[in-house]
Amino acid sequence: MAASNRSPAACYTVEARNPNEIWKADAVIDNHTPVLAIQISFCIFITNLFYAILRPLRQPRIVAEILAGLALSLLVAVNDNLVDIFLPAKGILNFETYANLGIMGYAFISGLEMNFDTILQVGKNDTGIALLGIIIPMAMGMGFFAVIQRVYEKPLEENNGIYVGKEYLFWCLALPVTSFPLLARTLTDLKLLYTRLGKATLRAAVFSDTYGWVLFIALIPFSSDSAVGAILSVLGTVMFILFCIFVLRPLITKYIDQNAYRQDTTQNNSPLAFLIMGAFVCSYITDLLGTHAIVGSFVYGLILPHGKFSDSVMGMIDKFTSGAISPLFFFSVGLTMNLTVLAHQKYWPLMVLFILLLSTLKVLSTFIATFFFKLPTRDSMGMGLLLNSKGALALIILNIAFARKVLSVVPFTIMACAVILMTIMAPLCVNSIYKPRKRFENFRLRTIEMLRNNAELRILSCVHNVHQATCMVNLLKAFNANRISPLRVFGVHLIEHTGGAAAATALLANHMEQPIHSKSQELTLSQPNLQNIANIFNTLREEDNTIRVDNLHAVSAYDTIYKDIHSVAEQNRTAMILLPFHRQLDGVSGGLAETTNETYRNINLKVMQDAPCSVALLVDRGLGLVSKTNLHVVMLFVGGPDDREALAVAWRMIGTANPAITLSVVRIVLAGEAAEADISTSDDTKRPSSTRVDDDERQQVLDEEYIDSFRFKAIYNNDSITYSEEEVHNGEELIALLQELDKDGGDLYIVGQGNGRNTIVSSSFMEWCDNVELGVIGDIIASLGSSSSLLVVKQFGYEEMELGRQNQHPRLTSVSEMDIL
Template identity: 40%
Template sequence: MRQPQTRIVNDETMYCFWNRVDNPGEIWNSENVLMYFLPHLTIQILLIVATTRLMFWILRPLNQPHFVAELLAGFVLNIKVPYLNETIFEELLPTKGLVGFETISYLGIVYYVFVTGLEMNLDSVLRARKKASTIAIVGTLIPMILGCWVYSMIQYTSSEKNEFNTISSYLLWALATSVTSFPVVAHILSDLKILYTGLGRVALTSATINDFINWAMFVLCIPILSSGEMGIMPVILTIVFILLCYFVIRPPLNKILVQKTDENEWDLYQLSYVIIGVIFCAMVTEFIGTHSAVGALVFGLILPRGKFTEMLIEQSDDIGSGYLAPLFFASLGLRSKIDQIVQRGNFIRDIVFLLMIISTKIVSTIVATRFYGMPVRDSMALGMLMNTKGILSLIILNIGFDRELLGQEAFSMMVVSIFIMTIIVAPIINAMYKPRARYEQNKLRTIENLKSDSEIRIMVCVHNARQAIGIVNILEACNGINVSTLRVFAVQLVEMKGRSTALLLAHLEQQPTSLQTEPQPFDQSSDANNYTSNHITNVFEEYASNNANTLVENLLAMSSYSTIHKDIFNLALEKQASLVLLPFHKQNTAEGTLEIFETSYKDLNQNVMYEAPCSVGIFVDRGHHSSLFKTNMSIIMIFIGGPDDREALAIAWRMSKHHRTSLTMVRLLLCGKVAEVDSSANNEGQGLLGAVLDSGKQRELDEEYVGSFRLKAVNNEDTITYAEREVHTSDDIPQVLNELDRGGFDLYILGHGKGRNSLVLSNLLDWADCPELGVIGDMLASNSFGSNSSILVVQQYGFGGVEFKKSCCSRKANSNNDDLESLFPKVE
């Protein structure tokens, strides 16, 4: 509309028009997004993420999953503090600005559920045994029935009983009560280092089945609960969409993705198309009337597992799990009016209802496990693990609150119960299964204390097939006694990066558990991890097939290398192993020298030696992979003294009974200054007299054991010889070793050196490049020494582990490398 106006300027008349445009579109009359909503959204995201990181740091000693810290952050920001909320939080989290905040948080839901789909393994659900399936089904149905009863009690005593007393409200509450979160259970088990126990494997399998059932019920029930009879059509369309994705889209999509992954053609720009696919599938299911989370879950389920999944999660997990997902969990905390529950003053009523909500899942799991004779402690622990909640239960509550199927009181009470029942699981189970207390019960689990006809249990830890092939020679040599059984637990060590739960479950399904009577074959997949697992498994199975008195069980430990030694401890305890064999962190090259293969292996070996629950052996493989059935093996055992050397002699003694093995035992006699006692090797307060007494006791034990060996073995076996060498100075040690190495032995067996109490040897150990091998082992493994023999270094359990001063030793070794090399002449 135009309204003409006249103005006179410099005696001239000018006509001006004022233009006004009326547009019925409301978007054009809204506020400037860049001026208000975007700055507030940025501040809100930073506030939520910072608070979440702080809560996670506080809860980290309790082994809590991330979503607990994220939910707690919402509770903390929602606390009504006088003056503080009015001046700070109401400025940072205004009601008007939370609209955009919650909109962005839905992207967090979509991504989080997508990753959950990547972590779920449908094959494990289809192959599940009767025990896990029964626990999962009973753990779903009984909590639903009990949940409806608890909700009726809450409604009966609530002021909202007439408004939300509907069938949809009851069913929605029952669904939220029956949920078990598989990713959260996996996280707790992994952090507590009980993932590879019988309890851990049953819990993980049952949680996977329970999670799958819950998602299926979510797809079928939510549209009907929201729309009544009109919700049948969304259910049908959703089922059609799922079938279309799985049978039509999945085969060609997987072929393309696997091919591009094998050829390493992915970059960040191309990975963005995957995220677009997630959003598109979420949009489709939202459009047909189900929920956007269903589309994200389906897209995650149809993508290929293995290398592609790991790469995708590693590249996108920071933005998804680090920034978007916390927004959703925190928004639920902000929605929960905990202060209103507290102000009513019905503490006893609320506590009773919270206990009833928490106990439904635990009671149902105990009922199911009692039919299988599971101990009460394991049943309680399994019930608490199955009681952990996650993203699905919170999505259900969020839908019920948004669509006015649940009231504020019931919503807040359930969110609080989910928080409580998840946060208490890890501390209680950790207290129930005190690992350190269990270590103290097995101080005599050594090879030395086993009878000659007793079954020997050896746990072998390997990272790749080459290490497995080399270490099989040690097992073959230990298998020389036909009257006793050798039980081998072959553990593949896999580093877990990011959220590799799908790969984790796939491996666990292939391990023999209480649900399986024999090892299952590995799934023949094209990815590198499965290929390596197949190769390692085949190596040990072939070895077992050629030995009538040998039993092999293939296992897997997947964790970060900084904590994987705890998994090794728990497996060794569960399997009652007497010896743990570990590969050296250096690998033999074509030139015959040892080069560092993986530095993290060294720290892992030292962590195991520090507090292992049984004896430990570190194997330095020089690449002699010929089988003992085809070639004789010549072994030399160097004995100085102490418990480690006695354990090494016990192993060599057992190997000497193999019909294709010859053993030479050389005892180094310390004389003069070399025999001086190191008083600092004992506990403080004992002084020099304590060191002398301890040395005398060790010498007495050494003489007794060596005397028994000479009487029973040397005098009765033609393939066993005994010799002695005197050592007067530290310079005599490398000279004696050079002389012995001319014998061309295939394997050295040594003790690490704990309990020798020799001042000279203790000083030499401070300069060692690889202190985990001890003084003699470090010399023999040096490239300057020039030996072609493999080395087995043994540490006996029961006398305390070795505490390695990594920074000091490494600095000294590097700065004095020339001095160390000067001890040995170069071998051409």
């Protein structure tokens, strides 16, 4: 492409109508503000429209914003008059100024999301992966640019070749950059944040993103003509950054402690707003030094103390910045891309090939790097795709190079298209590689019933608050952990995240296994509860050295947090997930009242729907108020896979020698009318009658075998276990029996949810169940007003995931164990 294709300098005519000697500009309020308001409204509307269309494909918002601008640029190529309608020339300056403010805010939030204290904590393996992922793309990118220079461009004789070296640098600088905030959001959306892949990718992304900013600071000044001025600019910027880290940061931290947040007062927004203004001051300083305004914004966000203060700042400006300001910059980037110029090139198919090949360089380099660290092939490919996610920094580099005429239209558009393609393909390819259902297929039969007696029992305990953590710990203490069969507990604090950002700082600190700080300014809004919950779970380890405890937390929207729970359970190969019931005793009122949270119920239902292991729902009736040394457990056995799993849980508690636990197993034998099969259930109508009969018989055989094994191995060897059988003929007798058992006063009931019971009695009771997740027996016990706590167990079954039912309530019939085996 000839040098004439470089973008000419834009000229704007400004008519000074104000006779005042001070202000020589036009009447801003009358002539410019309405145009800017229309431009902002149009930009936000079209970007949100594109985002709504692309959201099912798990695309980040930045992709929608760029594609919206690119779509408008294509329309303008068809009809030049369209640009005057949507973006009139007299409003371009104001539009670009507003867009630059948006990218400054975006850089400030990116700095807030990255924890300065954890950048230097990246391991050697992650650093090696990131380094090779930087060097290889830059080296190969130079070769691609040399070909593009020969095919598309003529020598820059009028500039004596002074731009050639700079073009190589700025072209290659955009290739290895990885956007850490964007990557954190992608991992959160794909529910891979708590997997081995997510942890390793985040750690490598910290180094890669930091490297990108370092090169950005070092190379941007060299886009000017003066080499001496560029060197002085870099030195001045480095000195300013050191000043911010070692002088300004301690002063700001002290100021926040004294003014912004006090332990005995509420939040004061005046110092908060005052500190936010520092981002504009730092931006002005770095722009004056000759680097770029966003460097000051990013560094200022990076040095601010993370915790309550950063949460409040992000809560104030994140939604406004990401929703109303920064979209204009990415929209303008898409508008700058000129695909029509590329389409008129002689070798345009080669251009398309270059775009595709450039999109694979980071993936290839990461795959080569992970080969030396012996990562699985799928994880290597997934990490390469994720680290290929580009963000604002790569686009800013290209935009600066294009605005300063370092890059012409052709290479700018090729690299911009490659950056967009990289970001689009990352979530699509990774989601296809790591399909949750396929991951869970290899995880079947992860139940306590199938667990060997001498195997480690792994339990994932989910809690929302301190009271639930205390209740869970008291329950976990009842399990018979010993050297032969140890217990490992994964305590997960479920934290709702409603902000626009991905809470990357807290998530990164968790994955890099950083300790929870004790200083008030270092605690996020959720971390005080997290620390208390962690201390409660740690009492298990302190009291019994055969119990291992891992404290985790899941930060996500409540609508999708069940996917995080599934991922943590699958990653840690747990045998059971413990969930708190949505109605719990209110410890503040002395345990006499109950609080109900329907949001918790929706989470429980979704977790139970497709969990990768067995699930147990704990109804607290005082178990979390007092830790009892002697616990009386009552296990009710009717039949079916859930009841066998519930008996396995009770059996694991009593073990062979646990004098603190007394267990009463009551087998409820259905006879007469109560034993009649219900052939009208939705699941049974899908199968032939002979198959239904065979399944019922298999379930009965499995029940008898498991009961006989329990009586032979447990009851005859332990005096603390009692076993009895009660026969019921109808629903009235069932309720009467449960009422009679409740009079004896047990501390904890353990029952199965009831999958696999195809009887008329179960179906009739299920129609009026208030809480179908508790099953028939569990719902009756809960409705009796019993003071005993209740543990409802649902055994994992492969058929549930294969059918993929989407009904709200988990009335699912598990396939028989014989079919699975």
